[in-house]
Amino acid sequence: MSGRIPAPPRDPSEPPYRPPVLRRIVVGSMILVGLIFVFVVLPTIALRSLSAYGVTSGVPLPAITAGGFVLAGLSAIRYVVKPTRAYGPVGVVRALAAVGYLFLFAPFGTVSATLMGAQITVTYGDLLLVALAIPLLSLAASALTTAEDLRHPYERLRYDFPPPGAGWR
Amino acid sequence: MQRLATVALVLFVIFVGGAVYSAASLRPSSTSAGNVSFASIGNNTFRVTALVNLSNPGFYPITHLQLEAHVDDPRGALLAAGSSPYSDIAPGTTGMILLQFNVDISSVADAVSLLTHDAKLSAYVRLHATYASVFDIAVDAPSNLSWGAPLAGLNVTPATPVAQPNGTVNESIRISFADHARFPVTGSFNVRVTNPSGVACGSGALPANVPPGGAFNRTMTVALAFGCNVQGGAVVGSFVGPDVYVVLPPEPLP
Numbered sequence: 001m002s003g004r005i006p007a008p009p010r011d012p013s014e015p016p017y018r019p020p021v022l023r024r025i026v027v028g029s030m031i032l033v034g035l036i037f038v039f040v041v042l043p044t045i046a047l048r049s050l051s052a053y054g055v056t057s058g059v060p061l062p063a064i065t066a067g068g069f070v071l072a073g074l075s076a077i078r079y080v081v082k083p084t085r086a087y088g089p090v091g092v093v094r095a096l097a098a099v100g101y102l103f104l105f106a107p108f109g110t111v112s113a114t115l116m117g118a119q120i121t122v123t124y125g126d127l128l129l130v131a132l133a134i135p136l137l138s139l140a141a142s143a144l145t146t147a148e149d150l151r152h153p154y155e156r157l158r159y160d161f162p163p164p165g166a167g168w169r
Numbered sequence: 170m171q172r173l174a175t176v177a178l179v180l181f182v183i184f185v186g187g188a189v190y191s192a193a194s195l196r197p198s199s200t201s202a203g204n205v206s207f208a209s210i211g212n213n214t215f216r217v218t219a220l221v222n223l224s225n226p227g228f229y230p231i232t233h234l235q236l237e238a239h240v241d242d243p244r245g246a247l248l249a250a251g252s253s254p255y256s257d258i259a260p261g262t263t264g265m266i267l268l269q270f271n272v273d274i275s276s277v278a279d280a281v282s283l284l285t286h287d288a289k290l291s292a293y294v295r296l297h298a299t300y301a302s303v304f305d306i307a308v309d310a311p312s313n314l315s316w317g318a319p320l321a322g323l324n325v326t327p328a329t330p331v332a333q334p335n336g337t338v339n340e341s342i343r344i345s346f347a348d349h350a351r352f353p354v355t356g357s358f359n360v361r362v363t364n365p366s367g368v369a370c371g372s373g374a375l376p377a378n379v380p381p382g383g384a385f386n387r388t389m390t391v392a393l394a395f396g397c398n399v400q401g402g403a404v405v406g407s408f409v410g411p412d413v414y415v416v417l418p419p420e421p422l423p
Binding site for chain 1 (some may be wrong): 310
């Protein structure tokens with residue numbers, strides 16, 4: 001029989017398990033590389049490829065690149081500090097950065113192309129505003145985490161980082 | 170709540186992917202200005218009609234769909250403009266957008282020449298709509314329209330007045346044109362022969378009934394009033410029909 005079962009009750013006086021800093025930095029670096037690919041490399045390749053076909057974007061590529069680096073960096077830092085009380089505040093900053101990213105780019109969210117003599121323009125600013133729901137939920141979650149970490153400093157860690165071997169058979 | 174944000178992200182990605190996939194399957198059967206046509210509705214007024222059929226086989230509706238168009242004369246001045254009412258196209262259906270507006274050529278300065286001269290008119294059609302509630306789409310299609318004049322090359326040629334044995338004077342007037350429009354030209358040329366003071370010495374009417382693409386070349390004879398000296402005078406008049414009204418340019422008598 002296999003599968004995940006609830007972690008056994010632990011002694012509240014026992015210090016919570018925290019993954020080693022080096023491991024968190026390594027994993028955080030991998031997250032950073034992955035998110036740079038998603039937020040920076042992919043948009044750059046996509047926009048350059050599309051521009052070769054006459055498709056132009058209203059959002060400047062340098063702004064997308066800068067915003068992508070900021071979001072990827074904050075996401076990686078957030079992972080590294082996850083076992084600490086900085087996790088919530090960094091999450092708030094990351095969510096605010098994502099809100100700003102979407103909010104600032106929404107007015108410029110257009111794609112234009114010429115097809116058979118006709119100029120086609122697609123405006124997706126409203127889509128970016130709808131997407132604001134995601135970082136806003138994340139913002140609320142991070143704010144709650146910040147508050148909970150202040151009230152119960154180590155309670156979250158027992159669920160976020162169950163000790164190796166616990167909870168799995 | 171963090172998991173809720175993750176779920177929202179997944180739903181968002183699915184929504185965007187579905188919208189892009191659906192949008193790629195949109196099939197406008199005609200969005201170019203080449204589908205703009207003219208038809209006469211009388212009194213130098215023409216109806217401009219533009220028709221767009223749009224197939225929406227995707228998952229999301231097209232809403233606030235509207236077609237706008239304007240037509241410029243050869244000098245670039247606005248001849249007429251109009252827009253269709255807003256319409257929606259549900260997923261999996263095909264919608265038809267019909268745009269009609271009238272051009273009263275008599276009301277536009279210098280546009281009367283379009284009744285007697287073929288021209289290339291600039292047409293500009295714009296289709297805009299909202300797709301999947303969040304994508305605003307605009308398609309701008311400029312084009313040139315071939316305008317066929319209903320009285321193309323209208324020519325009024327008076328001959329030298331000829332004295333008749335009974336003492337009267339007859340004036341022969343040859344009128345020719347070609348109907349380059351897509352509707353028949355019916356009506357009557359009403360002409361007057363005037364002396365140098367502008368006093369009419371005689372008048373006549375010549376009916377015309379020319380099918381689209383046909384030509385008209387006929388001569389009418391006007392008997393001048395006894396004793397009326399038309400030397401130095403002119404032929405003036407108009408063409409009056411249910412579709413077209415044209416004031417003929419004064420032609421001096423030879």
